[in-house]
Amino acid sequence: xxxxxxxxxxxxxxxxxxxxxxxxxxxxxxxxxxxxxxxxxxxxxxxxxxxxxxxxxxxxxxxxxxxxxxxxxxxxxxxxxxxxxxxxxxxxxxxxxxxxxxxxxxxxxxxxxxxxxxxxxxxxxxxxxxxxxxxxxxxxxxxxxxxxxxxxxxxxxxxxxxxxxxxxxxxxxxxxxxxxxxxxxxxxxxxxxxxxxxxxxxxxxxxxxxxxxxxxxxxxxxxxxxxxxxxxxxxxxxxxxxxxxxxxxxxxxxxxxxxxxxxxxxxxxxxxxxxxxxxxxxxxxxxxxxxxxxxxxxxxxxxxxxxxxxxxxxxxxxxxxxxxxxxxxxxxxxxxxxxxxxxxxxxxxxxxxxxxxxxxxxxxxxxxxxxxxxxxxxxxxxxxxxxxxxxxxxxxxxxxxxxxxxxxxxxxxxxxxxxxxxxxxxxxxxxxxxxxxxxxxxxxxxxxxxxxxxxxxxxxxxxxxxxxxxxxxxxxxxxxxxxxxxxxxxxxxxxxxxxxxxxxxxxxxxxxxxxxxxxxxxxxxxxxxxxxxxxxxxxxxxxxxxxxxxxxxxxxxxxxxxxxxxxxxxxxxxxxxxxxxxxxxxxxxxxxxxxxxxxxxxxxxxxxxxxxxxxxxxxxxxxxxxxxxxxxxxxxxxxxxxxxxxxxxxxxxxxxxxxxxxxxxxxxxxxxxxxxx
Numbered sequence: 001x002x003x004x005x006x007x008x009x010x011x012x013x014x015x016x017x018x019x020x021x022x023x024x025x026x027x028x029x030x031x032x033x034x035x036x037x038x039x040x041x042x043x044x045x046x047x048x049x050x051x052x053x054x055x056x057x058x059x060x061x062x063x064x065x066x067x068x069x070x071x072x073x074x075x076x077x078x079x080x081x082x083x084x085x086x087x088x089x090x091x092x093x094x095x096x097x098x099x100x101x102x103x104x105x106x107x108x109x110x111x112x113x114x115x116x117x118x119x120x121x122x123x124x125x126x127x128x129x130x131x132x133x134x135x136x137x138x139x140x141x142x143x144x145x146x147x148x149x150x151x152x153x154x155x156x157x158x159x160x161x162x163x164x165x166x167x168x169x170x171x172x173x174x175x176x177x178x179x180x181x182x183x184x185x186x187x188x189x190x191x192x193x194x195x196x197x198x199x200x201x202x203x204x205x206x207x208x209x210x211x212x213x214x215x216x217x218x219x220x221x222x223x224x225x226x227x228x229x230x231x232x233x234x235x236x237x238x239x240x241x242x243x244x245x246x247x248x249x250x251x252x253x254x255x256x257x258x259x260x261x262x263x264x265x266x267x268x269x270x271x272x273x274x275x276x277x278x279x280x281x282x283x284x285x286x287x288x289x290x291x292x293x294x295x296x297x298x299x300x301x302x303x304x305x306x307x308x309x310x311x312x313x314x315x316x317x318x319x320x321x322x323x324x325x326x327x328x329x330x331x332x333x334x335x336x337x338x339x340x341x342x343x344x345x346x347x348x349x350x351x352x353x354x355x356x357x358x359x360x361x362x363x364x365x366x367x368x369x370x371x372x373x374x375x376x377x378x379x380x381x382x383x384x385x386x387x388x389x390x391x392x393x394x395x396x397x398x399x400x401x402x403x404x405x406x407x408x409x410x411x412x413x414x415x416x417x418x419x420x421x422x423x424x425x426x427x428x429x430x431x432x433x434x435x436x437x438x439x440x441x442x443x444x445x446x447x448x449x450x451x452x453x454x455x456x457x458x459x460x461x462x463x464x465x466x467x468x469x470x471x472x473x474x475x476x477x478x479x480x481x482x483x484x485x486x487x488x489x490x491x492x493x494x495x496x497x498x499x500x501x502x503x504x505x506x507x508x509x510x511x512x513x514x515x516x517x518x519x520x521x522x523x524x525x526x527x528x529x530x531x532x533x534x535x536x537x538x539x540x541x542x543x544x545x546x547x548x549x550x551x552x553x554x555x556x557x558x559x560x561x562x563x564x565x566x567x568x569x570x571x572x573x574x575x576x577x578x579x580x581x582x583x584x585x586x587x588x589x590x591x592x593x594x595x596x597x598x599x600x601x602x603x604x605x606x607x608x609x610x611x612x613x614x615x616x617x618x619x620x621x622x623x624x625x626x627x628x629x630x631x632x633x634x635x636x637x638x639x640x641x642x643x644x645x646x647x648x649x650x651x652x653x654x655x656x657x658x659x660x661x662x663x664x665x666x667x668x669x670x671x672x673x674x675x676x677x
Contacts, residue, residue: 042393110613113595119620134669153208162213166280167626183277199324211244214275244273254363257464279372285417291370295344301334366470376490384536388485396429428479433514442544493582499527523550562610579629587624620656621646
C-alpha cells in the first residue's frame, strides 16, 4: 500500500475550496453547527496590540527576507536516509548532518501534495500503511461484526466509535502490548444511514445509534515484535466504550452549582455522556484527558433563559437547532432543560486502565469549546495544563494545579494524582508584540488570573460563574483574541509549548496584531511559548511565531528561518505531537490549498530547523488527526477522520471507500505507518 515519492518540486496550489476555510460545508454543519455562517460569538472590543501601521505597511517586505538558507540540505529530498534502512537515532541539536542521515528516526523523501478528492492514502517510498481499527469494529464481548445496513444502538455501543480524533497509545507491561484510546468526536449522519434527508428523517433507533457512536473508545492492541504491525484485541479486559449516555461525575469548585442542576440531576454533580471530543492529552499518571469542543450544536435552543442570554450567545447556543437528539432525550431541548448545556464544554478525564471507573468532568479547568488539554510538570511539582478555545477570536488558557505530582504508581500516589486537575488556578493569555521591525513576529505575554486560591479574580462574577461562563470572564479581563487556538502541546524535550492557530478568515486588516499577523488567515500559524525561567507556573512568558502556513511561493509565509523553496506546502495545522527527539509532527484539517489533508514533520532545532516535509496524505475529504510517534520511534499513528465528507456524498454515492475493506462505504479509522523493513 506504499506509494513512491516523485521528484521533489513545488506545486502551484491555487485551487479555491468551496468553503472559505478549506473545509467542506458538510464538515461545518456536523462539527461546529455552521459556525462560519453565523456571527462571531466574541463581540468584545478587546484591543489589538502591536504597531498596526508597521504591520500593514512593511510586513510583507520584512517576512520576505526572513527565510535563511540552511548550511546543510541533508534532511528531505536532497539527502534523506534511505527509506528502507533501519531508523537512525537523531544527532544532537546543532550537529552537522551528512548525506543519508536525517533529524528524525524517520528518514524519508517527502511526498508531493495530493489533489483534493483523491481517494488514496499516500506515504513515502519505503513505508507502508495498514488499518488498526475502524468504525464499527467490535471491541466489547458479545458485540457483533459491523454490518452497515443492520446497525443498532446496542451493537454500536460495543463497537469502535465514529470519527476518531485524538489518539494515544499507552504502553503496557512490554513494548509489544498497549492500550489505544481515541476520541470519537461527531457523526456524519448522512453517510451512516441510507435515505437521510435531515435529522427529522432519522428514526429514534438511528438517533440512538449516533449517540452511541460519540464519545471515546478504549481498546487493547498488540504486536508480535517491534517490527510487526499493531492489531487490536477484541474483548480484552480494558476495552471500553464511553458514549453520550455514560455516567460522569462532576468535580471541582463548580460541582453542585445552581448552573449545573437539572430536573434529572438536582445535585449538579452527575452528567450523562460526553460528545464533541476533539483533542486531548495523556497525563504522567496514565489517564487520558479529552476536550469537549462543539457541544453547542447538540441542543435545540429556541429561547435562552433571561439570566443566561449573554452566555448562550457567547457559546453559540442562540439559534441552535440541535441534532434531533431531543426527540429521544428531552435534556437536549434547552428550552426545557436550560442548564443541561452548562454540563458540556469541559475537560474530561478517563482512566483507561480501569474499565469500571467513572470518568470525571473537571470544572476547575473552565468551560469553553475545548480543543483539548495537555499537561506538563513544573519545577515545583505542580501540574500545568494548556488549553485552546477553538473559535475565531477566542483565547488561550492555562491551568495550574493546587497540589503537586507524586511519582510512582502506588495506590496512594495514584489516588492523589487522580485529583490533581480538581483544584487549581485558571488563567487566560494576553500577548504583547515587540514590533515587526526585527522581521519576526514575537514578544512577551502575561497570564491573567481568572481564579486564584479558590476565588474569582473577575469583578462582578462569582467563582461558579467564571468557571461555567469562562468565556465571559476572559472577555472582561481583556485577553488577546486568537485565530482559532486549537491544539496546545508542551514539548517535553525543549521545555516550550506550541499553540496551533488553525485559521481565521474573519480577521480584517485593521484587526491584525503580531501574534495574529495575517488578515483573512486561511492557512493558519503556530506560536512557540517559552515560560519565564523555564517555569510554566510563572505569570509571564516569551513567544514567537515559528510557522506561518501556506504556499511557500507566497513570500508572507514563514518557516522558522528555513529556505521556503525547500519546504512542503501546508495549510490549516490542527493537531501536533512530538517524537523522542523533540521534532514536531503536524496534522492538518481543511487544507485551503486544494490538496488533501496530511501529516508533516517539522524539526524545531539544529541546522534543519523549519524544514517542513510532508509524510502522509489522507484520502478524499478526510481530516488527519491524532498524530503519534510510538515510543520505539518505529511507527507513526494517524486517525483518519470523516473520509468522504463532502456535499453529494451518501451511502448510494460514496465519495470515499477508505479503509478499502470491500463494503463500499467510508469508515473513519486509525492507521499505522511503518518502514517496509
